[in-house]
Amino acid sequence: xxxxxxxSGGPGDVVGxxxxxxxxxxxxxxxxxxxxxxxxxxxxxxxxxxxAASVPGVVHVxxxxxxxxxxxxxxxxxxxxxxxxxxxxxxxxxxxEGVPTSGQxxxxxARAxxxxxxxxxxxxxxxxxxxxxxxxxxxxRxxRxxRRAGPRWGxxxxxxx
Numbered sequence: 001x002x003x004x005x006x007x008s009g010g011p012g013d014v015v016g017x018x019x020x021x022x023x024x025x026x027x028x029x030x031x032x033x034x035x036x037x038x039x040x041x042x043x044x045x046x047x048x049x050x051x052a053a054s055v056p057g058v059v060h061v062x063x064x065x066x067x068x069x070x071x072x073x074x075x076x077x078x079x080x081x082x083x084x085x086x087x088x089x090x091x092x093x094x095x096x097e098g099v100p101t102s103g104q105x106x107x108x109x110a111r112a113x114x115x116x117x118x119x120x121x122x123x124x125x126x127x128x129x130x131x132x133x134x135x136x137x138x139x140x141r142x143x144r145x146x147r148r149a150g151p152r153w154g155x156x157x158x159x160x161x
């Protein structure tokens with residue numbers, strides 16, 4: 001999810017609403033573990049809040065590492081900001097450290113969402129194409145007339161008298 005993606009040791013772990021202190025999102029939850037004086041944490045907060053606002057059913061939960069040491073230990077937080085993406089059941093789907101881009105967060109949220117119940121209908125095949133009617137052949141162009149010899153540049157002409 002970010003440049004400093006953490007090896008997958010946390011995916012599969014379950015984090016409940018009691019661990020977070022807030023209810024889980026209907027479809028997914030973005031958990032951010034940050035610290036009070038962390039400048040990248042503020043940028044991460046903006047990115048996660050924007051994604052949570054744009055995707056229905058996704059909630060952004062931010063916890064301070066000093067206020068929630070049990071959560072930080074459970075998610076194996078070694079630096080801030082640490083972001084964990086949880087599915088609707090609270091399972092960790094993706095976990096990363098550093099400031100993610102919105103595209104990275106959206107890709108991680110897409111992995112957390114369940115597959116669509118109504119699969120997309122396949123497109124109708126295009127009707128067979130009819131061959132184009134034959135075009136009449138144009139008569140060949142007549143040959144170009146030879147160039148007339150005109151004045152040659154660089155050759156002096158006799159002066160008129």
